Amino acid sequence: MIPHVFNLQNCLALSLLLVLIGSFGVFRRHSLIMILLSVEVMLNGVNLSLVAFNYFRWGTSETSHYLYMLSIGVAAVEAAVGLSMIIVLFKNFNDITRERISRLGERSA
Amino acid sequence: MxxxxxxxxxxxxxxxxxxxxxxxxxxxxxxxxxxxxxxxxxxxxxxxxxxxxxxxxxxxxxxxxxxxxxxxxxxxxxxxxxxxxxxxxxxxxxxxxxxxxxxxxxxxxxxxxxxxxxxxxxxxxxxxxxxxxxxxxxxxxxxxxxxxxxxxxxxxxxxxxxxxxxxxGLSFLYGATGEIHLLAIHDKLALAVGAGSTGDLMLAKVGLGLIVGAIFFKVAxxxxxxxxxxxxxxxxxxxxxxxxxxxxxxxxxxxGMLLWGAFEPLSDLWKPILLAGAAMSALMGNLQAIVQTNLKRLVAYSAVVNAGFILLGILVNSVPIVLFYLGSYGIMTLGSWAAFMAMGTKSSDVDELSDVAGLGRTQRWVALAMTLILFSYAGIPLTAGFAAKFGVVLEALKPEAFLPRGTLPVVYFSVAMGLVSFFFYFQIIRAMWLQSPPLDAGERRGAGVAWPYAFVLVLSVVVILSLGMFLRLPGM
Amino acid sequence: MPVSPLVEITFALSALVILLASLAVVLIKNPVRATLMLILSFLPTSLIYILLQASFVGILQILVYAGAIMMLFTFVIMMINPSPNEGDAPAGGSESAFTGLRGGLVGFLIIGLAGTMVIPMIYHAAASLPVQAVTKPHFGELSSIAALLFEDPANNPLTVSFELISFLILVGIIAALNFSRRKGGQTVDEDSISTRPTEALPIVKRQSGIEAMERK
Known part of the structure; x- marks a missing residue:
């Protein structure tokens, strides 16, 4: 007998785990591109929770499918702006490691 | 159409x-x-x-x-x-x-x-x-x-x-209510609070926490x-x-509109969150500002302090006070940037505290306007900044205000920390009026102030003074 | 809801693959591999969307997300060739850099707390919720979503956000254009790309990501 796993709580747990994994990556990674990539992992989890809520609870209209579309549109713009900024940074610093590009901050007098 | x-x-x-x-x-x-x-x-x-x-x-x-x-x-x-x-x-x-x-x-x-x-x-x-x-x-x-x-x-x-x-957070809110319309969400949340349906309420509370946390990030x-x-x-x-x-x-x-509107049924949860944010802002903003010598960073920390006061305004449910605070804070900030732009030379901006030394002698009027704006940031009477902060305190003191426990200590604490903030605002004022100008000040004195900067400076000074002196706030 | 065993098995396997691939994204040191792992995690996600009767969303996940956005990432990574050992402790630079993110211990503490407290809380809350079956005919199909989006545009609540996103994309275009401007304020011409050796990207000095992969 196969246990019943395809339900709302498992989908939510999966999506929250993805968000956690992604935020772990945001804190841990040093390369700016990898931080953006970790944010994409988080966003993937959020999208999953949106669609799961719609299917299991509010199946009268596909509202969250539309929210999903908005979210990937925003993700595309954020990726485009972020990546073009990273290219500019690379031109200026020849590096994209976050500790090594850092010039701002408290000045030790 | x-x-x-x-x-x-x-x-x-x-x-x-x-x-x-x-x-x-x-x-x-x-x-x-x-x-x-x-x-x-x-x-x-x-x-x-x-x-x-x-x-x-x-x-x-x-x-x-x-x-x-x-x-x-x-x-x-x-x-x-x-x-x-x-x-x-x-x-x-x-x-x-x-x-x-x-x-x-x-x-x-x-x-x-x-x-x-x-x-x-x-x-x-x-x-x-x-x-x-x-x-x-x-x-x-x-x-x-x-x-x-x-x-x-x-x-x-x-x-x-x-x-x-x-x-x-929005996703959890949708999952808890099944609506995207904010008024419908408000009704469903009120229903859920009334019926005590724990599952929905739990989801909505987590959603509220995430949304408020994200906005706290955004407004620092x-x-x-x-x-x-x-x-x-x-x-x-x-x-x-x-x-x-x-x-x-x-x-x-x-x-403010989200919390007063859609999240109004959950006010037991968001009021303590706002209170904690306000207290932390008053503490961290003022303490970190004291050791600053960079002018822009100083203004940033004062933005954190003011954010704490605006949160208190949202907390006491007073729409006019929040709008007044936002408006006066906005024009104050623009005025300070106009002063910074007017103080800059052709090639560089003012950056460190030493860059404004002796400004009272080289650019008297700019220094005067900047001083007034700093007074307003610090909340000295007769300025808009004072009126806004005073309004928040008055609203919080009203007996009929439905506030969580611990509001009054936080309000007093914010005001007391405001006294600390006088110290670092006066550092700038002291540098401008009491120190002697650096040797290359001649370059600055030669250049007049461009009209847009002068216009915005005058505008912000007039607004600060008139709001501070002549306006009767609701509740005063 | 009675669900066929095939669906259960597919869901469990997809979830497993997604979790493993996402962990790989944040743990693998080589950026090219990490990006490929993210694409790998998108494929079973799309499978789960199809199980959730969101067929159009599943297609979008592959076409737009894995196809277009990840393509952008791969392109940039290939272009600037970050060193494959970025996980090593950085030399120099202030530790307080990016303090908001790099609160180090505090950040991991928050993540640990959230992992051990919030997820079980939400799991139990969600388990107690009533489950409704999908009632709408053609749920999640293209025709149904098109009707939702474009029916009666003057009174459709989704019109405004749909139009606003076009401005968002325009901002992205303008930003990318601005970031590619040279000193004179001109955008980059085709002719001028390789004429200034000082501004050309120093690709030669570094090993390419593929070489690095092969060396491992």
């Missing part, structure tokens, strides 16, 4: 016109685009005033016009127009391509207006992003400058992180404020005038 579309038409037409202008005359004169942008902002505000009736809903409830939203929209558009007045000469100085910059600002203005009028989750989310993403772009706009790069990147990474959490409430000084330090002054004044007003306004 739909009145809502008509009211957005000036902003969109201005945007399209700039798009054409940018492709026809790529290196043309900047003043034409500046005039067009200011005109479209002002006519956008007038259109909202004339065309949109209060209480009307458009597009099946996606847009709802409220009196608070309208006032916030005027404030945002007006502050943006004033900031654009400042930008024209300055953008040439830092070699920013002005037409592109103004297109981004117009898109941001569109986002702010929609943020103030949005009434469903989808519109709210997109308007929030249409405010956020142009802000990142503006922060990193001077891309030849490594410091601007870094500021933009930092702002973008943290902003993207927080907007993912925002979306997660302690302990999520550590990015703010770095971004202020790296960003050019023209972009900073937009990011620090109208954007703050729009996002704080949205926070």
């Amino acid at each position: 739909n009145p809502y579309v008509l009211s957005q038409a000036p902003l969109i037409l201005g945007f399209v016109f700039l798009l054409v202008l940018a492709s026809v005359r790529p290196a043309g004169k900047e003043s034409l685009s500046n005039i067009i942008t200011i005109l479209s902002l002002v006519s956008g505000a007038i259109a909202i005033w004339l065309i949109l009736p209060e209480g009307a809903q458009f597009f099946g409830g996606a847009i709802r016009v409220t009196s608070v939203g309208k006032v916030l929209a005027y404030l945002c558009l007006g502050l943006t127009a004033v900031a654009l007045l400042l930008s024209e000469d300055y953008l040439d100085k830092v070699r920013i391509h002005g037409v592109d910059w103004r297109m981004v600002v117009l898109a941001l203005a569109l986002g702010m207006v929609n943020l103030c009028l949005a009434n469903d989750i989808a519109t709210l989310f997109i308007a929030y992003e249409l405010v956020s993403i142009p802000s990142y772009v503006l922060a990193g706009f001077a891309h030849k400058d490594p410091r601007s790069n870094e500021a933009g990147m930092k702002y973008l990474l943290l902003g993207v992180f927080s907007s993912v959490l925002f979306l997660l 409430v302690a302990p999520f404020h550590s990015w703010l000084p770095d971004v202020y330090q790296g960003t050019n002054l023209a972009s900073l005038a937009i990011i620090s004044s109208p954007v703050k007003v729009a996002v704080f306004g949205m926070l």
Whole structure:
């Protein structure tokens, strides 16, 4: 007998785990591109929770499918702006490691 | 034709016109685009005033016009127009391509207006992003400058992180209620609170926590404020005038309308959160500001302190006080940036505290205006900053205010920490009036103050004084 | 709801693959591999969307997300060739850099707290919620979503956000254009790309990501 796993709580747990994994990556990674990539992992989890809520609870209209579309549109713009900024940074610093590009901050007098 | 579309038409037409202008005359004169942008902002505000009736809903409830939203929209558009007045000469100085910059600002203005009028989750989310993403772009706009790069990147990474959490919060809210319309969400939440349905309520509470946390990130409430000084330090002054004044007003306004509106049934949860944010901001902002010698970072920490007071205003449920605070804070901040721009030399901006030494002798009037603005930041009587802070305290002292326990100690604590903040504001004032000017001050004295800077300085001084002296606040 | 065993098995396997691939994204040091792992995690996600009767969303996940956005990432990574050992402790630079993110211990503490407290809380809350079956005919199909989006545009609550996103994309275009400008304020011409050796990207000095992969 196969246990019943395809339900709302498992989908939510999966999506929250993805968000956690992604935020772990945001804190841990040093390369700016990898931080953006970790944010994409988080966003993937959020999208999953949106669609799961719609299917299991509010199946009268596909509202969250539309929210999903908005979210990937925003993700595309954020990726485009972020990546073009990273290219500019690379031109200026020849590096994209976050500790090594850092010039701002408290000045030790 | 739909009145809502008509009211957005000036902003969109201005945007399209700039798009054409940018492709026809790529290196043309900047003043034409500046005039067009200011005109479209002002006519956008007038259109909202004339065309949109209060209480009307458009597009099946996606847009709802409220009196608070309208006032916030005027404030945002007006502050943006004033900031654009400042930008024209300055953008040439830092070699920013002005037409592109103004297109981004117009898109941001569109986002702010929609943020103030949005009434469903989808519109709210997109308007929030249409405010956020142009802000990142503006922060990193001077891309030849490594410091601007870094500021933009930092702002973008943290902003993207927080907007993912925002979306997660919206998702939980949708999961708990099944609605995207904010009024319907309010009704369902009230029902759930009444019926005590734990599952839905739990989801909604987690969603509320995530949304409020994400907005705290965005408006730099302690302990999520550590990015703010770095971004202020790296960003050019023209972009900073937009990011620090109208954007703050729009996002704080949205926070207030969300909490007073859709989340009103859950006020037992969000009031303590706001209280904690206010207390942390008063503590961290003031303590970290004391050791600052960089002027822009100092203003950033004072933004954190003021954010704490605005949270207290939202907490005491007083709409007029919050609007008054936002308006006076916005014009105060613009005034300080105008002073910074006027103090800069042809090649560089003021940066460190030593750069303003002896300013009272070289640029007397600018120094005088800056002193008054600093008084207002610090909340010295007869200024708008004092009236706003005093209003918050008075509202909190009202016996009929329904406040969580611990509100009054936090209010007293914020005021006491305000006394600490006198110390670092007076450091600037002392440097300006009591220290002798550096040797190269002759370069500064020769250059007069350009008229836009003078105009904005006079405007902010007049507003600060008149609001501080002549206005009778509600409840006073 | 009675669900066929095939669906259960597909869901469990997809979830497993997604989790493993996402962990790989944040743990693998080589950026090219990490990006490929993210694309790998998108494929089973799309499978789960199809199980959730969101067929159009599943297609979008592959077409737009894995196809277009990840393509952008791969392109930029290939272009600037970050060193494959970025996980090593960085030399120099201030530790307080990016303080908001790099609160180090505090950040991991928050994540640990959230992992051990919030997820079980939400799991139990969600388990107690009533489950409704999907009632709408053609749920999640293209025709149904098109009707939702474009029916009666003047009174459709989704119109405004749909139009606003076009401005968002325009901002992205303007930003990318601005960031590619040279000193004179001109956008990059085709002719001028390789004429200034000082501004050309120093690709030669570094090993390419593929070489680095092969060396491992």
